[in-house]
Amino acid sequence: MQKQSKPGxxxxxxxxxxxxxGRPVGSGNNSAASTAAAIASAATYSLGDxxxxxxxxxxxxxxxxxxxxQNNKRIVMALQSGLKSELTWALNxxxxxxxxxxxxxxxxxxxxSKIPCLLDALLQVIDDWRDIALPRVLMKRPRxxxxxxxxxxxxxxxxxxxxxxxxxFAHPGSAGSVPSSEDxxxxxxxxxxxxxxxxxxxxxxxxLDEEGRMEKQQCxxxxxxxxxxxxxxxxxxxxxxxxxxxxxxxxxxxEDYVTEDEELVTNALETIMNLGPLxxxxxxxxxxxxxxxxxxxxxxxxxxxxxxxxxxxxxxxxAELIGRLAxxxxxxxxxxxxxxxxxxxxxxIMSFPSGDAQAAAIGALxxxxxxxxxxxxxxxxxRWAIDRLLKIIKTxxxxxxxxxxxxxxxxxxxxxxxxxxxxxxxxxxxxEMLFMDPRYADTFSRILFELGSRxxxxxxxxxxxxGV
Numbered sequence: 001m002q003k004q005s006k007p008g009x010x011x012x013x014x015x016x017x018x019x020x021x022g023r024p025v026g027s028g029n030n031s032a033a034s035t036a037a038a039i040a041s042a043a044t045y046s047l048g049d050x051x052x053x054x055x056x057x058x059x060x061x062x063x064x065x066x067x068x069x070q071n072n073k074r075i076v077m078a079l080q081s082g083l084k085s086e087l088t089w090a091l092n093x094x095x096x097x098x099x100x101x102x103x104x105x106x107x108x109x110x111x112x113s114k115i116p117c118l119l120d121a122l123l124q125v126i127d128d129w130r131d132i133a134l135p136r137v138l139m140k141r142p143r144x145x146x147x148x149x150x151x152x153x154x155x156x157x158x159x160x161x162x163x164x165x166x167x168x169f170a171h172p173g174s175a176g177s178v179p180s181s182e183d184x185x186x187x188x189x190x191x192x193x194x195x196x197x198x199x200x201x202x203x204x205x206x207x208l209d210e211e212g213r214m215e216k217q218q219c220x221x222x223x224x225x226x227x228x229x230x231x232x233x234x235x236x237x238x239x240x241x242x243x244x245x246x247x248x249x250x251x252x253x254x255e256d257y258v259t260e261d262e263e264l265v266t267n268a269l270e271t272i273m274n275l276g277p278l279x280x281x282x283x284x285x286x287x288x289x290x291x292x293x294x295x296x297x298x299x300x301x302x303x304x305x306x307x308x309x310x311x312x313x314x315x316x317x318x319a320e321l322i323g324r325l326a327x328x329x330x331x332x333x334x335x336x337x338x339x340x341x342x343x344x345x346x347x348x349i350m351s352f353p354s355g356d357a358q359a360a361a362i363g364a365l366x367x368x369x370x371x372x373x374x375x376x377x378x379x380x381x382x383r384w385a386i387d388r389l390l391k392i393i394k395t396x397x398x399x400x401x402x403x404x405x406x407x408x409x410x411x412x413x414x415x416x417x418x419x420x421x422x423x424x425x426x427x428x429x430x431x432e433m434l435f436m437d438p439r440y441a442d443t444f445s446r447i448l449f450e451l452g453s454r455x456x457x458x459x460x461x462x463x464x465x466x467g468v
Contacts, residue, residue, distance in 0.1 A: 122223045221263050241278030244291075297334075319349060349361040390429055
């Protein structure tokens with residue numbers, strides 16, 4: 001939404017039109033260039049900033065330092081104002097600025113997430129929606145008093161008239177101007193709007209009816225999309241990964257994935273997945289101020305529940321998130337109590353025909369088997385785990401790296417002596433893979449060597465020799 005310049009302010013410049021995204025300056029035609037020029041003028045000329053050239057402004061997560069220094073307070077205050085027009089302008093502006101092409105490299109810029117209070121202001125937009133996002137059946141409806149409805153003067157004063165009007169909720173400023181009984185009777189006949197109806201104008205605050213809830217939800221989705229774009233930039237990862245407010249809000253959206261908006265859950269999941277290697281689950285028990293009172297147990301439980309969802313994008317992202325969290329040794333005590341549920345679900349995901357789902361499950365298992373001996377024992381004892389790992393290698397998976405990781409998982413499993421009796425039943429399959437694909441010959445030769453050395457019992461030795 002473009003902000004109009006004030007009367008007497010700086011008008012539209014006659015500078016040459018800006019270029020299209022990903023193209024040199026001057027490469028666009030008149031119609032396309034005018035659109036890009038309008039975007040640049042909305043960000044630049046509304047402030048009177050003539051120092052920053054148009055070529056440095058555009059849909060990018062990083063903006064020119066002159067733009068950031070002069071516009072950061074205005075964007076933050078617009079997000080905190082609660083007014084429809086200001087909030088819409090700020091969200092639209094940040095949505096444009098948070099987009100970045102792959103080949104867009106700008107060094108003289110300021111990361112938007114480092115602007116003071118901007119990240120918290122965006123998170124507050126989501127928190128405002130979360131505060132009213134309860135199902136309608138759980139909300140306590142206002143008690144309407146119907147006694148004396150048809151009388152001009154009732155025992156409840158003029159409160160009955162306020163409850164029966166269009167505005168069924170109390171708004172600030174409406175209590176200070178209570179009409180008299182004559183005014184009330186006049187309003188009944190003339191059909192004049194209630195004095196508090198001006199709150200429902202486009203430039204006013206959000207309503208509390210269904211339309212207002214829908215608008216709040218759209219703003220929350222837009223804010224989550226901006227935060228998701230922030231998380232793709234390496235310059236923003238540390239600031240966002242250490243923000244307890246950000247981590248708590250994202251995990252709370254995951255926790256209510258059944259009733260929450262699907263796009264909001266997807267943005268929150270992708271944000272946490274991008275920040276996964278930097279997330280320390282001990283942050284929920286730290287001394288940093290908490291906004292939602294999220295605990296580490298609830299956070300891990302939310303991830304496991306998302307992992308079990310039927311949406312392919314969600315359980316694939318949850319599997320990749322768990323694998324990234326396992327890279328941090330400090331997160332192991334929080335993940336191990338759910339290891340059995342995680343392994344069972346990951347083994348199920350490996351049976352899906354989608355290559356993305358198989359890749360996500362293999363990537364998570366590859367990191368989890370490196371944790372400790374107990375993880376390797378639980379995975380080997382999981383039914384169909386070894387069969388599906390071999391099937392991914394034999395098929396094979398379109399990405400050779402996934403097949404290599406599956407072979408390395410089998411190698412890690414055979415290193416535990418307690419797993420050898422389970423793996424000896426697949427010795428013939430290992431021998432076939434040894435001569436079938438030379439890329440994994442070294443891995444399967446080490447697996448066969450471990451199976452044939454240091455047998456645990458005579459039965460294991462006989463099974464290794466005769467294949468019984």
